[in-house]
Amino acid sequence: MSGKRQSAHPPYTYRDYKSSILRGPARDPVDLGELEAKQSSGAGVESRASLAGRFRPGELDHDLTRNARRGGEPLGERIVVSGRVLDESGSPIPDALIEIWQANAGGRYLHKADDHDAPIDPNFLGAGRNVTDREGRYRFLTIQPGAYPWKNHHNAWRPRHIHFSVIGESLAGRLVTQMYFPGDPLLDLDPIFHAVPAAARGRLIAHFDLGLTQPEFALGYHFDIVVAGSGATPRDDHGSGAG
Amino acid sequence: MSNEPCLLTPSQTVGPYFTLGLTPTRDETGFGPLITNEIRGDGEPITIRGKVFDGAGVPVNDAMLEIVQADGNGRLDAPEFPGFARAGTGEAADNSYTFKTVKPGPLGGDQAPYICMIVFMRGMLLHACTRIYFADESANPNDPVFSRLPADRRETLLARRVETADAVSYEFDIHMQGERETVFFSLADAI
Ligand SMILES: [Fe+3]
Numbered sequence A: 001m002s003g004k005r006q007s008a009h010p011p012y013t014y015r016d017y018k019s020s021i022l023r024g025p026a027r028d029p030v031d032l033g034e035l036e037a038k039q040s041s042g043a044g045v046e047s048r049a050s051l052a053g054r055f056r057p058g059e060l061d062h063d064l065t066r067n068a069r070r071g072g073e074p075l076g077e078r079i080v081v082s083g084r085v086l087d088e089s090g091s092p093i094p095d096a097l098i099e100i101w102q103a104n105a106g107g108r109y110l111h112k113a114d115d116h117d118a119p120i121d122p123n124f125l126g127a128g129r130n131v132t133d134r135e136g137r138y139r140f141l142t143i144q145p146g147a148y149p150w151k152n153h154h155n156a157w158r159p160r161h162i163h164f165s166v167i168g169e170s171l172a173g174r175l176v177t178q179m180y181f182p183g184d185p186l187l188d189l190d191p192i193f194h195a196v197p198a199a200a201r202g203r204l205i206a207h208f209d210l211g212l213t214q215p216e217f218a219l220g221y222h223f224d225i226v227v228a229g230s231g232a233t234p235r236d237d238h239g240s241g242a243g
Numbered sequence B: 001m002s003n004e005p006c007l008l009t010p011s012q013t014v015g016p017y018f019t020l021g022l023t024p025t026r027d028e029t030g031f032g033p034l035i036t037n038e039i040r041g042d043g044e045p046i047t048i049r050g051k052v053f054d055g056a057g058v059p060v061n062d063a064m065l066e067i068v069q070a071d072g073n074g075r076l077d078a079p080e081f082p083g084f085a086r087a088g089t090g091e092a093a094d095n096s097y098t099f100k101t102v103k104p105g106p107l108g109g110d111q112a113p114y115i116c117m118i119v120f121m122r123g124m125l126l127h128a129c130t131r132i133y134f135a136d137e138s139a140n141p142n143d144p145v146f147s148r149l150p151a152d153r154r155e156t157l158l159a160r161r162v163e164t165a166d167a168v169s170y171e172f173d174i175h176m177q178g179e180r181e182t183v184f185f186s187l188a189d190a191i
Helices: A032-037 A197-206
Strands: A079-089 A096-102 A127-131 A139-143 A148-150 A154-159 A161-167 A175-180 A219-222 A226-229 B045-051 B063-068 B084-088 B097-102 B113-121 B126-135 B158-165 B169-170
Touching: A096 A139, A096 A197, A127 A139, A161 A226, A175 A197, B063 B097, B084 B097
Parallel strands: A079 A219, A079 A226, B045 B169, B126 B158
Antiparallel strands: A079 A139, A096 A127, A096 A161, A148 A154, A161 A175, B045 B097, B063 B084, B063 B113, B113 B126, B158 B169
């Protein structure tokens, strides 16, 4: 494990995020690669399974402004969210499944566990999915999510965010994360965001992109996602290849 | 075109509302599950059932589990065999999860059959990977991974076979912490 990889992810338990204390594994994980390197039985399922290209979302699944209409349009500010899924060498990951979920414009999830006193939008489900194209590119049309309170500490509010799940070709690259918005004052106060090592936090914030912005229609945000590759030797251990 | 090296995107928790996007139930708007808790293919049909316990021994009601596996012939690339399924806890009254799948065959060499499982939940900032081995398999003691785990922790990866008149199921609980903490693996390239 190289330091670079270690430093990207938050720890399993983080004091200021209360529910992590009893839920994150207490012991260090066993390094599977190290165990497998000593054996002659060949690689295991983790490094051999390939999941890309196995999923076929529906035609409207990527458009959260239309995929749950019940006779009207969802309320709020329309936004385009787009970017690429890459591995650490910068190669695009095609056919990756991206699933997203989020609160509505008022900061309310359409979920039985959400008791925040903000209105439900009958025309907005807050869930979508898409697969990346040959260049690793994905695109969603959705509504700017609202901030919402949670009970982690007094007056705790989550910054506006969209949850992302990425299933690319390799299991090592399985990722669930959250995309935040630039300039959100709540970011400084959020323990979930702060659990990420300081140097890596900025990678969770989308960039406003006038190029993605559609005139008279929707603001554009750009969010690239970098996941671990398919078990290839890390580039930084071997210097720069012919790339 | 030359590619620039890129830095990994950090992981964040799935939070309490993941069912919305990851394990939705179909409503009248038509957005339903893309990935279910079922895998169909060659092999002995089995059910895998269990609970996820937190450090206080309380069953977690908002965990999401994913499994990845070979079919009954030990194949990962059989046509029409996704080898991938997902289930949440919190639907069942007792907070158990259920997978309906087929028993995997061994990949080859000394490997015993096993299923890879990925654990996500509110409160976990990063997912954790484990393996489900089958307690009734004689190949376990020779499996290159299983046999190299500390002897007193191997048992945490064993699913127990339960046979009824018309079905075969395996029970597999996950303990996040404590004396019986499940063995979790880092995939060298992931974490
Ligand atoms: Fe959220």
